Amino acid sequence: MNKLTLIFFLSIFCVSVSFSQKKNTNTKPYPYGNPVITHMYTADAAPKVMPDGRLWMVTSVDHENGGGYATMHAIHAFSTDDMVTWIDHGEILGIDDFDVPKNEDWAIWAPDIVYRNGVYYLYFPMRNVLSDGSIDRYVAVAESDSMYKRFKITNPRMTGVEKAGLDPAVFIDDDGIAYLYWNQQLMGVLEANMREIKGNMFKLDIGANNFMEAAWMHKRKGVYYFNYHTKYNNVVSPENPNDPNRLKSNLDYSIGTSPKGPLTYQGTMNFELGSNVVNGPKLKDHNYVPWRLTQSNHGGVVEYHGQEYLFYHTSALSSWRQDEFNGEGTWTQRSVCIDALNYNEDGTIIPVQQTIEGVKKITINQPFSIQLKPKKAFHVEGLKTSKEKIISIKNTSSISFKNIDLGSGYYYFGVKLLKTPSKGKIEIRKDSVNGYLMGTILLDNNNSTLNKGYADTFLREANGIHHIVLVFINENSEQTIISEPHFLAGSPKKIEHQ
Template structure:
């Protein structure tokens, strides 16, 4: 653990020194390419998810317009898109001053780093890594850093989040990721590959946090979880060397700044190392501007990698960040841009038949616009069904098209907490999602792999219940 924090301290010190040398953003001409996707401000650490309105939403960190390094990351913005190309900025939804105590010492530098968020039971929960640098900036070797996670909640992604708890007990570290499995359980990941199942209140744990087995010694930070074809993919930023020689950027003796992944059969592992998901920034980019005198793009010389993955209507996408926009705004691609003035990029993420990930092809063009030709909602023809524990109701020929991301129902006759499993093909077929029922009324849940023409089975587990008004939704923009 001491070695881990020593490594982070070195990286933070370098980040601060690089941030202090930032050039001014003097070029106001429009950015000429499709990647990055947000071009009016600096954004990083994107957390992308499909939300109940059928749009892809991302909450991002914000790198300061005037530089200053990681200690000046003070707020989050929310963005949304219905086609992965055109993004709407919904403004600032959280600021470090929303959580920093009024009596905090003036010498302490508070920052909020890479976030993640989730929708549950009509509310949105934002997981915030708090990073506090105690004391003066100049005392690099002696300064103390505190890092932990907090949670905020909101009724809408267009409204400001309010702090639910200022510190999640038993968390130490940065980069939270939150994941809901098809059985309805929600997991939180953070720091040096730590994980725990969340309780229903979304800030306490079921049992003690555990350190995951990831089958590599290169794990550094930026953990993310996604599920594909029944397997759990844990991705992360690797440990890396701190300087790239522009004459030998691919020096095999220097550890590269990559996104790698490990694969498991459970959200808590163990995980087996799978390989590289995203090479260093700028590797293999075609059709873009070259650094004068060299055969690669200018931002090839900067490091920092943070991934977020989302599936949207049949295609998975990797969100990451580069300094391409700062390279353009500072000197029209004549230099690499600033490491700590980053901007979100999106490219396709694909898998081989054996389940391994094809390393993402970084592009300057970005992804093609997604076109969706299906209703926002599919209502099941099941008007009402009374289910005893273990019984199922089925509906044939349900057309889920290119994907639906949530399921809802009205329930009654509930006398104790139970589950309603949403399955395809059979009562014990593929599990798409699980409604966690606590009382009579409306209930919903997220889904994974709900697409194509299916026979849907709704199975009661743990109690008796009456169900009606069943719908798949978020299959298009409302």
């Protein structure tokens, strides 16, 4: 950690402690739509569409009684089927899941989560102040076979992620390769087991020198978007919050043609908390919302049925619960907000309009899954079909299905694997064998034993009416035999009993 970063973290600690003891005495219902969780403090949301078709987020938890970042000891899960009604699924992992010395100062900070082939992988940073005063930081991994179950730690310390192991963010590309990003612009390729970094970590070139924390990668129309929290300095002046000489607590972003960079800096996607919010309460004697004076920014981006959303957090709820909007709230008692994320025609991001209303409720009316019938294929190349099976008999083969209606979006594609090559893949493409790659199922000898022989992959931009082409790539002239190819997660399932 360099001197500037150390000073920054010390300043955060001092300020958070000074504000953290204010009591949450106001019990009136929160009057607005943003933030979306109002019965507890949540921060650092990581949103993902899961195979049940619901939009889930995992969050870190700010303590009800304050105490700053050192009292963050849990990860919570929430889900929605309409972007407005959120279900609390409770704590999925906490400090007691670790066998840690009680005389040390432990905390769990910003997590991320991803699903792959029957397993949900949770990545989270552990921060420990050791008895000698030194700080130990690293990333751990926990897993579950269901979002409705508690997670079990499978790797208590990832090797290769020790250096500033904060704010891990996982990204699976359309070719099936998985990446992990974390602080100091560091990243690495994940092993097939999703628990380790393959080879050495390396630094992502973002085309700017203002990175502080909160890495997040998403992809749209073949372009990679990397957003992050910028370095900032000095407190926000009540009389001049937009002081041009002060480095701002923004979310900036860079774009490129590879998840490994280099990327080109583009500017700001989310300005400081409370910037330009209209229709909201005003801080006494000022023309801005009370939480405009707090600093913190952490963004997660997700697309859900035709609209992209930015998840971030503010101190609006703590301002309400502590002072009924007469004070700025506590910046270490934060709450997740959601607003629409939109783009210009050239693909650049339109800075997010932060609102107190939140996003509009959506209704999804389409089947949960779409089955592809092998006998209904209109073109095959290098393979055979039966009533139920597709048999790939060449190193590269394909099967095409005509005019499949993917509606407002399907988020996963799955198959039953009856025989797999030692190394191969199934590409799911739109319109032609060289058309847009929506996702890739990676194949090897382990597929038959993992997840009862079922394999699936996350999809991007699987919407509208298109010819669907499955491209089989088998190495060493080995066969692939599948059945039950289908799109899924096209609409949200009802909540399971917990």
